[in-house]
Amino acid sequence: MFFTKTAIGGHHIKSGIVCQDYSASYHDAERTIVTSCDGHGGAVYLRSDRGAKFASYAAINVLRNVNRRTFYRRRTEDVANQLRVQLLCEWNALVERDLAARPLRKGEVKHLSDEQLFSLRMEPVKAYGTTVAAAMLYGSKLVILSLGDGGCFLFRRGRMIPAFEEEDDEQVANLTNSLCQSDAAEHMHVGIFDADRFDGALLCTDGVINPYQTLDNFERSLAIPAAGKVIEHRERKLSDFIVRLGGEIGVGDDVTLSILLKDDVNRRTYSKEV
Amino acid sequence: MKFSKNDTISFEGRTLTVLDLLGEGGQGEVYLVSDGADRYALKVYKYEVHPDFRYNLKNNIEKGSPSPSFLWPKRLIDFEDGRIGYLMDLRPKNYVSFVSYLTGKSAFRDLSTKLHWCIELCLAFKRLHEMGYSYQDLNDGSFFLDPDTGDLLICDNDNVTADKKNLGILGKMRYMAPEIVRGDKLPGGGVQMPDVHSDRFSLAIILFLALCLGNPFEGERLKNYDIVDETSEYEMFGKDPVFVYHKEDKSNRPIRGYHTSLIKYWPMIPLYVKEAFHRSFVDGLTDRENERTTELEWIRLLSRYRDETIRCDGCGKEYILGLGEKKRNDVCPFCRKKTKGCCVLRVGRNVVALDLGKEIMATHLDKYSSAYNEPVGIVLANPNRPTLWGLRFSGQGEIEIKDEAGTVRVVPEGKPVPIVRNLKIKFKNNVIGEIK
């Protein structure tokens, strides 16, 4: 079972800015992949909506190529590092292809300061700055990769657990790690979990998580009820809520929620209704 | 049998006391020992070694160290149980490993210091090769550096043999020349073993690592493997290596976001050094005897690099003036502050940027000298008027100078030569320099 929904934020609607979040999913007989990416705001990141889209594509392309051999007799850290390399190569290539097809136009950069223009000329890839988060259920593995301030959580027996230890108070307010930074790989988390031990995963952008102030509150008020909705196949309700969270009741930022659950998850643990 | 603390070892009528175990590896143990007066490191091999190995080691000890940069074996010891060992000097505390530099745990004081180390490295291998040796196993683990002075120490010298002779060592993956990785068949039978030419290839890799903090053959091709293992390493470093900055074949460029340091540092090294790397890592892949940049070539190029570095007044970092580039550096590449006006000393083919603290080496004034790292002059500020700079030479005797107006003056030994534009300087042996 999986769910993805991205909705534009109220602030973006008011200011006439496009939605810079992007999510995607992939599903076949063997695997299910969901993504959740948040293109940066700010003048320099003028194509971050495309950056977020490419991040989703890149993550799916890389995770689709993972096969049983990948994990066979391999050190987890070696596999993780290869996924970092592949994700960066894939995203870089998509961005470069886009830049070649549609070079930055005068009109796009006219409101930038000289300093911003210079930094963009040195590193055009900055225009596409984005976070990335992706989760894949494949055989006995649950793979999660993430760079930036998006939320990544695991579900286990009706509870929500952070997938990664947090870096020390680094990513607050509008500070986040990004696929466009020169040392992106160093900050990219890759988790390869034993799928038997978990029920699934939840990914979201900071627009979803910020209105809840504490993780306990987020778990209780959003994560668990949302998983319940997916299990009950009432995704429509959840979708509608995400739209409202972005446009009306949240912090005004774009919102993305992606959920991945094993098909045999115990309904009762997440849903109050059964 | 391993030694314990306070064990004693007698040889040649001396008694050595074991003070501590310094390290342990696959080959054997290294102990801290004392003969009462001095302390040494004692390496003891775990197993009985091949007689050829012992003979070679003994021979090397007798021939002596190529240069002070080598922590060379000093005395061979035969133990009663048939094992052997050797004594060497201790590594002084001010040295840190090259590996700790590569992993960011320690850093050279500045670029000039780093270049000093690189030149020392080339000088050491030049001497080693001149003595008819080859090192055979150049890798990141053998080198040490003093971060403040750039002085060099080379350890693990027990595999050094006369060139074209081999004791079975092949080297370490990622540092080996491709023909050694592949085990190329030789026309007269046998396979290609390490020699001077494979040493040169590995030396270029070490220099590339020192200057750019990345491996010259590890780029985008990494993505093609779902894991880096022997197979992929054989392909990347043996079967089909592609230099990451190959001019035509762009299939293995460094990965943005992953090869962070390499992408940052490569653009800052001078064009003539880049060309030398390209030659070694592209043409040198096939023509192992003629296209691998030699030690002397490296020494000249790296000296030229050091000569044209200046220090930014804004951020304190060093960068090149860009005398050999398509366009000079008109701003600091780190903080973008405008490049300061800086005089240069032209003497022979050398152009030295006369920034504060810059050293003039013996080789600058004497083209027959090979003392590339031996300073004979330095740029100093006048203690009373810090904006006035001068060049103080030593061991050059009286120096005759002629200013723009044609006034000739003699500067006695030890007194500074003022740094003013268009000043002509006559050194001994009629060597003429000019400040521009």
Place this chain on the structure above:
Amino acid sequence: MEDKVLGDGIVKQELNLLFVIDNSGSMDGEKLGAVNNAIRDVMAIMPEIQEDTGDVNIKISALTFSDDVKWVYPEPKSVSEFRWKDVSADGGTDFSRAYDEMSKYLCKRSKGGQMPELGGVAPIIILMTDGMPTSYDWENHLISLKKKGWFRVALKYALAIGIDTDEAMDVLKKFTGNPETVLKVYTAEALRKVIKVIAVTASKVKSSSTHTGADGAVNNNDLAQAEIADRLENVADVEW
């Protein structure tokens, strides 16, 4: 019935306003009197500002430092709870301890600080001092403080009260990282007005004009800074 679950638990974003006040011996008398007055003035207006904004909770904290550091309240207080207590002066000017205390404050609550676990608006920090640090290693402590994400995104002002040496001004410029947010103030009246303008304008702009996330905090700071600059034009005895 189940749908009332989704939508529950959404909390207002927090905006922290932090006053950092030098109460070393040299601040005694007129200077500290003006600070006490000014903060009282600010507190009189804050309820209106809080009322005007729906989605942000303003929280106020005050730290005094001399030889020692002391919080007026152990944790940030809402506008309605915060009561100013006059501070008095004594001792040296230990910037190192003040910076360390700010570093602690700017951590998440789960790590012993006062910042929210999730979300939150970039804080406003107003530092007031009349002198040079008496601790020699303040710069190292500032370097640690600058590692805190919440410090980097904060809108930082420093008020130099009767300071005239470049050296002391440099200390403050290093704190804000921006010469435009270091103000020299020469009279008690000017000090009172400046504190009020900064605290009130920044709170207002940051709590109402934009939201957190994406492009929130930084542009938000710029906007607040521009508006503060506008309003300070008419205040006498202030120098930029």
